[in-house]
Amino acid sequence: MVRFNDLDVKIASTRVAVVAAGVISPLGFGLDETLASLRANNDCVSPVTRFDVEKCRCKTAGQISDERLLSGRRNGRKTERLHRATRMIMAVFEELFGQDPEFKPELTVIGTTSGGMSFGEDYYRALYRHAALRHSARWIANYPPQKPVIDAQHAFGICAPCQVIANACASGTNAIGHAFECVRSGKYQRILTGGYDALSELVFVGFDSLQAATPEKCRPFDRDRSGMVLGEGAAVLALENLEGARARGARILAEIIGYGISTDNHHLTQPDPSGSGPRRAMEQALQSANRSAEEVDYINAHGTATTFNDAAEGRAIAELFAKVPVSSTKSMVGHSLGAAGAIEAVVCLAALKAQFLPPNINFLNLDPDLDINIVANNARDAKIDIVLSNSFGFGGTNASILIQKLAA
Amino acid sequence: MNLRIAGMGWITPLGRGIDPVWDRLIRGDEATGQQISDDIADKTYRAFRIPAGALKDLPPHPRLRRASAISRFAAAAGLDALAQARSTIGEIDVQRMALVFAVSNGGVIYTKRFYHNVVESGAQSASPLLFPETVFNAPASHLAAILGIAGASYTLVGDGAVGLLAIKMASDLLDNEAFDFCLVVGAEEADWLLCDAYHKWRLLKSEAPIEPFHEPPRGMILSEGAGAVLLARRGTVQIDAIDAGGNFSQRRKVNEIVRRILHDLTDEHACIVASANGTFVDLAERAAIEKELPKAIVYGPKPALGESVGASAVWQVIVAAQALRTKRLPEMLHSGRQVGLSFPAIDETSYTKAIVLSCGLNQQVAGLRLSI
Numbered sequence: 001m002v003r004f005n006d007l008d009v010k011i012a013s014t015r016v017a018v019v020a021a022g023v024i025s026p027l028g029f030g031l032d033e034t035l036a037s038l039r040a041n042n043d044c045v046s047p048v049t050r051f052d053v054e055k056c057r058c059k060t061a062g063q064i065s066d067e068r069l070l071s072g073r074r075n076g077r078k079t080e081r082l083h084r085a086t087r088m089i090m091a092v093f094e095e096l097f098g099q100d101p102e103f104k105p106e107l108t109v110i111g112t113t114s115g116g117m118s119f120g121e122d123y124y125r126a127l128y129r130h131a132a133l134r135h136s137a138r139w140i141a142n143y144p145p146q147k148p149v150i151d152a153q154h155a156f157g158i159c160a161p162c163q164v165i166a167n168a169c170a171s172g173t174n175a176i177g178h179a180f181e182c183v184r185s186g187k188y189q190r191i192l193t194g195g196y197d198a199l200s201e202l203v204f205v206g207f208d209s210l211q212a213a214t215p216e217k218c219r220p221f222d223r224d225r226s227g228m229v230l231g232e233g234a235a236v237l238a239l240e241n242l243e244g245a246r247a248r249g250a251r252i253l254a255e256i257i258g259y260g261i262s263t264d265n266h267h268l269t270q271p272d273p274s275g276s277g278p279r280r281a282m283e284q285a286l287q288s289a290n291r292s293a294e295e296v297d298y299i300n301a302h303g304t305a306t307t308f309n310d311a312a313e314g315r316a317i318a319e320l321f322a323k324v325p326v327s328s329t330k331s332m333v334g335h336s337l338g339a340a341g342a343i344e345a346v347v348c349l350a351a352l353k354a355q356f357l358p359p360n361i362n363f364l365n366l367d368p369d370l371d372i373n374i375v376a377n378n379a380r381d382a383k384i385d386i387v388l389s390n391s392f393g394f395g396g397t398n399a400s401i402l403i404q405k406l407a408a
Numbered sequence: 409m410n411l412r413i414a415g416m417g418w419i420t421p422l423g424r425g426i427d428p429v430w431d432r433l434i435r436g437d438e439a440t441g442q443q444i445s446d447d448i449a450d451k452t453y454r455a456f457r458i459p460a461g462a463l464k465d466l467p468p469h470p471r472l473r474r475a476s477a478i479s480r481f482a483a484a485a486g487l488d489a490l491a492q493a494r495s496t497i498g499e500i501d502v503q504r505m506a507l508v509f510a511v512s513n514g515g516v517i518y519t520k521r522f523y524h525n526v527v528e529s530g531a532q533s534a535s536p537l538l539f540p541e542t543v544f545n546a547p548a549s550h551l552a553a554i555l556g557i558a559g560a561s562y563t564l565v566g567d568g569a570v571g572l573l574a575i576k577m578a579s580d581l582l583d584n585e586a587f588d589f590c591l592v593v594g595a596e597e598a599d600w601l602l603c604d605a606y607h608k609w610r611l612l613k614s615e616a617p618i619e620p621f622h623e624p625p626r627g628m629i630l631s632e633g634a635g636a637v638l639l640a641r642r643g644t645v646q647i648d649a650i651d652a653g654g655n656f657s658q659r660r661k662v663n664e665i666v667r668r669i670l671h672d673l674t675d676e677h678a679c680i681v682a683s684a685n686g687t688f689v690d691l692a693e694r695a696a697i698e699k700e701l702p703k704a705i706v707y708g709p710k711p712a713l714g715e716s717v718g719a720s721a722v723w724q725v726i727v728a729a730q731a732l733r734t735k736r737l738p739e740m741l742h743s744g745r746q747v748g749l750s751f752p753a754i755d756e757t758s759y760t761k762a763i764v765l766s767c768g769l770n771q772q773v774a775g776l777r778l779s780i
Contacts, residue, residue, distance in 0.1 A: 055531040107652070113544065115565070121523065123605070127448055128527050136608045141770065144512070145544075145565045150771045154657040161652035162772070163577055166511075166544035166565045174562065178577070185583045202523050205531045206539035263507075263561045265553040268471075268540045280558070394540055395549030397561060 015242035016183045016257075017406070019250040020103055022095035023346040024088050025233035026062035026333040030095050035350045037332070038358045039379050044333050045218065045229050050118075051201040058213035061199055062231030062334030064088065082151055083116035083142045085198040088234040089152035092194070096236055097156060100250055103238045105160045106188050108149060109179040110236070111171025111195035112164060112338035115145030118200045148196065160192065168393030169302070171195055172341030176237060177259035177401050183239050190244075194236035195342035203337070204230055210269065212306050220303035220328035221310050221374055223365040228304040231334025235342035237349075254349050255404045257386070258289025264396035270308050271392060275316030278302075278390065281398035282320055285388065289402045293321045296402070297384035298357055298375075300344045302392045303328020304335055309392065314370035325382065327360035327375040341391035341399065348387045352405040357382045409650075411579050412643030413778075414497050414589070416726050417488025418635040419463070419481050420713050421456035426492065430730050433738040438712040441616040441629055446600035448524075453603035454615055456631035456714035471550040474537060476515045478597040479547040481634035481719075486551050486593050489636035493589075497642050505589040506560040506581045509548035510574035512567055512718035515541050516599045547595060560587070567768025568683060569653065570594065571635070571721025572776055576652045578639050588640060594722035595634035603630055611687050611769060618711040620684035620740070621694050621747040628685040631714025635722030637729075645729040646779050648761070649673055653774040659688050666767055667696040669775040674700050678761035678777060679737060679752075681728040682708040685715045689767040696765075698748055705757070706749045707731070711741035721766040725776070728762035732780040735759075 023030065026044035027037035037044065045060050053059045069087040079087055089110075097103065119139040126133050141147070146164045153160065167174045172195025179193035207213040207230060214227030245252055262284065264277025271277055286293060299321065302313055305328070317326060329347050336343055347358055356379050363376040385405045392398045418424070421439030422432045441454030458481065466472070466484050493500060519542040525533045540546060545563035552561045560581060564574045571594040578590035606612040606628070613627030639647070651669045656662040670680075680697060684690040685708075697706060709727045716723065731737050735758065740751035761779045 053531070112565075124520070124523055124601070125527055127604070128524070130449075133608065136605075137610075140605045140609050144567065144770050146567065146772060147770060150655040150657070153655065159654045161573065161576075161654055161774070162566070163573055164565045166514075166563045167561070168543050168545050178562070178580075181584060182580050185580070187580065187583060202519070202526070202542070205526050205534045206522070206542065208531060209534035209536040209539055211536070261560045263549075263552045263558050265549075265556070265558060268546060268549055393545075394543050395545040395561075395563075396552070397545065397549075 013184050014186050015255060016180050017240050017242040017245045017255055018237050018253045019240045019245050020096045020100035020238040021253060021346050021349055022092035023235040023343060024064060024091045025343045026064060026231055029068055029091060031350060034346060035354055038347060038350060041359045041361055041378055042332060043361055050199055056205060056208040057215045058208050058229060060229050063199060064232055081138060083119055083148055085116055085196050086148035086151045088198060089148055089196050090155055092234045092236045093152055093156045096238055100238055103190060105158060105190050105192040108160045108192040109163045109175045110149045111175035112145045112197055113166060113168055113171055114197055114200055114203050116143040116147060117202055119143045121201055167397040168395050169337050169340060170391040170393035170397040170399040171338035173389060173391035173399035173401055174261060176342060176345055177261060177399055179239050180256045180259050183241055190240045192236055193239055195339040196234035197232055197336050197338040199230060199232040217362040218305045218331050219362045220305040220331050220360055221314055221367060221370055222363055223367045225305040225310060227306050229334040231336040233336045233339045233343050235339060235346045237345060252406050254352050255406050256401060257404045258285040258402035260284030260288060260400045262398045264398060266396060269394050271312040273312055275312040277396060277398045278313050278392055279316035279319060281400040282316060285400040285402050296321060296324050296386050296388050298351060298387045299324055299326045300348050300387060300389040301326050301328045302390045303330055314372050318371040323373045325357050325375050326372050327358050329358050331361045344389050348389050348403050351387060352384060355381060355383060409579065410641050411582060411647040412640055413637050413645040413729050414640035414643035415489040415493025415638035416729060417485040417492060418723060418726055419458060419484045420633045421458060421631050422713060423459060424462045424484060433712055434736055436739050438741055439631065439714055444600050444603055453600065454629060455598040455603055456629055457598060458633055469554050471553045475550050476518045476541050476597060478515055478595050479550045482547045482551050482593050482595040483554055485634035485636035486591055489591065489638045493638045500589055502556045504587055505557055505591060506587050507548060507552055507557050508574045508578045508590060508592045509563045510570040510594040510718050511544060511563060511565055512570055512596060513602055514544045515546055516602055517597055518542050520599060520601050567770035567772045568717050568720045569766040569768040569772040569774045570718055572766045572774035573652060575776060576650045579650055582639060590639045591636060592639060592722065593634060593636040594719040596632050596716045596718040598630050598632035606630060617742040618686040619742045620686060620708050620711055621690045621743055621749060623691060625687045625690055628687055628715040631716045633716055633719050635719050635726050637722060637725055644780060645732055648777045648779045650776040651774060655771045662692040662767060663695050665773045666692045667699055669773060670696045670700040673763050673775050673777045675761045675777060677759060678763045679705045679731060679757060679759045681724045681762055681764045682706055683724060683766045684708040685710040687769065692767055693765055694747060694749060703750060705752055707737050707740050707752055724764045724766060728764050728778050731762055732778060
């Protein structure tokens, strides 16, 4: 696509490499554990332990063990005082900068939906009970969504400006997509991008109240799907101008080649049943990459397992793609909201690296209204070069990115 | 960078509409603190609220039927910005318009109500009607639906500097030939819970006025409302430069970041629209200005309009643009003359440039420079 630079001169697009990545999700800590879990078709959803769910319909989620999160001191700060979302991002940075210590971002673009929400809950509960509020300043200061990102940056000596995108469940993919556009425009050389979200009671109860969360297994695209389960985690990618990355000898994991964004004005929480919003995002991603639908080898679907999302997304996929393998890895880890798109981008990197199709587990029967090719229950080997990752969210936000294995 | 302001709109505690609010600022008017309370505690606070009737001309829309105040404020400011732009640059193709929505605390009124029900009566009492309105991008979604934006819409979350970060994001979006316009909206709604939080964070004062640049700082008054600027490649006021700044991990480090930003944006023909709000921010701005542009005239709108966090920086940009367009600057309220800075002595100015500084309360700092 032709773009403009600061002087309004049309310039050729720059290619955008992923030079490092870090991930923490119920699948595991780091790329290797993530890959192993995907290969093993693990169901990482378990009973919720962080708060009381007795009065909720849904009682499970994909959760991360606190015991494995970073603790101690980094850059002179006690990590125990920070929100666990901060510690998740720090764990991700540990992996990412371990891969590429020379990566110096000019900008950080991160998606989230709820920031340090559990600290807000602690504060409100203490107010309600007229309890001691001696921790209130810490809760309040660490509650805002930018705080975990900035604190994690400081822990790693990074001072890049932060753009924190809160586009509901599309936040992570929107963040990566926007970062991709920024590098592709030639305006930036290196950007850190991804998403995070930690499980919180308010959000959990909210989805439960909408009856969007299921008391059963999460079965995306299944005829008998009954809803989503929530999850948590963080993932961050290091994006860099491909030429620059090659010049400094950076290892290149993959290339991001396209991004599409659309807004579906049908309803605050429900997609247009026609699937027009998701379809426009996917079409735009293909157009932005100058690729055809036939060139896509795998789709990591948004696939929340809610009736409406899967119907709209499935219809859009069926209209655009002929029998491309599709899976929703939310079936394995739950829906980590602002982190989901970033975690799923890392799943796509793993799939490209190991040349396999991640599974859509808990799958029993295909919805007869959906003409799509589900990677049912088991990961399988496949030759894949280009993958599409979808994220759609409340507010009608739809985002799709295309990732390509870099030719040798 | 060819980035221009094609239209502006705002709704503030001094009313709605660019010219009426500007006239009040020029007259030296300031908002009145209204008492704000909550059943959860006996303590009361003061905040600058949107006056009754300011939204009476807002066109009805199904999306606004149950929406929180922040969404209504945003709709008012956004619609006004588009109307002003249409009157100056002609028709606007919304299919070629992106939306960047800046917010800090978001739909706090509904969020509090939703969670209060959960705490008081259990999860089974949670309202499925309220929950969607608690999501940060609900106001942006409503505004996109009202305006018919079907393309790019981003909600950016941050502190008081988020409005400038949103303008920076908009400038990046407008590098893409798919867009001719980007509507940047900053919005916030006031609530007792926010006042209590900022009070416990020792940043709030109990009574107006905000006294900028005093040492030691005496605290701020929260406010609410929205500001919107339509950015395009045509328009009277140009955005020359944007510095997305950086983040400070400790308050003592804020000075060096503000100073670096001001150094990068410095221009001897510029006045400065500061974010001074009666907190530590003021001291950082003052130190930077004294060092980098000691003779510059400084104006800050927060004593008159309050600290509206997500909306504040966009309001500052509107003030700066108005100063350039009208060649006037309002009087700096409640500053005293002893602080070593130069404040507008007469409202007539000859500035052709204006620097907007925005230092947030929670680690983010940014700046930009406008010219005419």
